Amino acid sequence: MIFGVLVVYAAVVSCGLPCFLRDASWSSRAPRLAVAMWLAAMISVVSVAALAAMLLFLPLHAIGDILVLLVQWCGWGDHSLTVSTRWTIPRTAGVVVGVAAALRLLHVAAAVAVAGRRSRVRHRHDVRLLGRFHPALSIYILDHADRSAFCLPGRSGGVVITEGALRALRPSELDAVIAHERAHLAGRHHLILTATAVLARAFPLVPLFGTGHEELRRLVELTADDSAARRSAPQVVAEAVLRLAAPPAPVLGMANTAVRQRVLRLLTADPPLSRPAVVGRGLIVAVLLLLPLVVTTVPALSDLGYHCV
Template identity: 45%
Template structure:
């Protein structure tokens, strides 16, 4: 019960404190890929802690330490007799675990299916209204509004309007489309879908609400950086200025939007990337977030396992 309480308390504190710490971190703009992984690890840490807390409440540590075969037998005994844990508490823990998993799976399915359906309808529209430009390697749509975005999926494609092409130089258009192709290669739509699913599954949780906002910003920064490997940053900044007022479909990823002007400043005033020590520290933080709850949950079982087998070895 102590382990379950520790894990549950950690989940509550982490869900409240981590978003404040991560949003205040100024280094994220210097390493958006690492920042994305850190936000995902924070969310996974909270969800893992909740699931492990319920598991620890249902299954005593001593049960885990006696081998897998005995473990499953003991689980059956737990449901029938309690085995040192209240049968009511065991049942509640199992119901909570099942409900949480079902909620997460349901919300993820809703987000993915809805986005896929919307993308399919949009792809059908592009087939009718757009034309593929081999030189640009993109779909061009006759539309006066300045838009550039990508349509993710199995056959992902970059899309740009004639309005954007009239307002961009060929070099700027190439830089913008490199940004969109970076989204497609990185499957950034799945990153955003995961954040959306968590925010829907557990609404009003600060970590999940903030991660949805921050991940949407960070994938744009990452795509900018990837595009900047092949195109001058000044071209990307100029294109962002011209596309800043353009909107994109909710299920697509676009170069313009609300973050465009902030990204222009970032492109024109690049900061030094993180050094090796800072990157190692970030990776250690990711590892701690992912492994910490599992270590807390398994430590009592490991201790029970060692004690049990040491006693057998020593003939006690």
């Protein structure tokens, strides 16, 4: 019963939520909340998949026994697990699917991590070779004619702006660009996009992961735009985006994702979500995170209470 509930839940969230959330107009008005919902949905599906595979291999009552043995605050320490060692078809399938998924995930994660590290090393080398540090602005200036601005995460990273961008931007626009890139660093957006890229590449047939990764690329830009708009006027941020997006289009940086939507959003200044709407969507995030845990731990907690009476 629990296994079927988990499978249905994972299917509904994986296939139904992307259609609902991708077309939701409120996500552009509350990008931070939308980022939280996408991430909560992905965490929920991954946890449900792991729990479903575990239930094929380990009976539900054994999960409660494990919880009891881990907690043991009730003094019940003379209990031993009673798990059958007979290899049934469901148990074998659970092990095979679980191990295959784990190996696939680890392989893709390693590939993405290596590629990301190589890219960061190459960019840092270019900055050290062709750039210089501007102490007043605390940024790196890259001697390149293209208009681009981007950030390099890590201890030796920071905000990088090309000479072409410096010549094109007014002082107020430059402040907005710097604030935008620092918002990416402060929000650890590179970690969010790396993790979701791993899921999208490892399991390309799951709509939640592929659509979610693309949406998160857009939403983190909107989030950084909002941070920059709090320092500068929204119109200034929009003008900075347009200047950096003018041909030739940059490969890296602030103005290479959803430019038209971002500019229109900054110029129209739609009202933020009402408090009830924020609370309601926050509850959805909480349900996505907690429901898989509740479904599997309620029987375990009942087992714990039974043994601690």
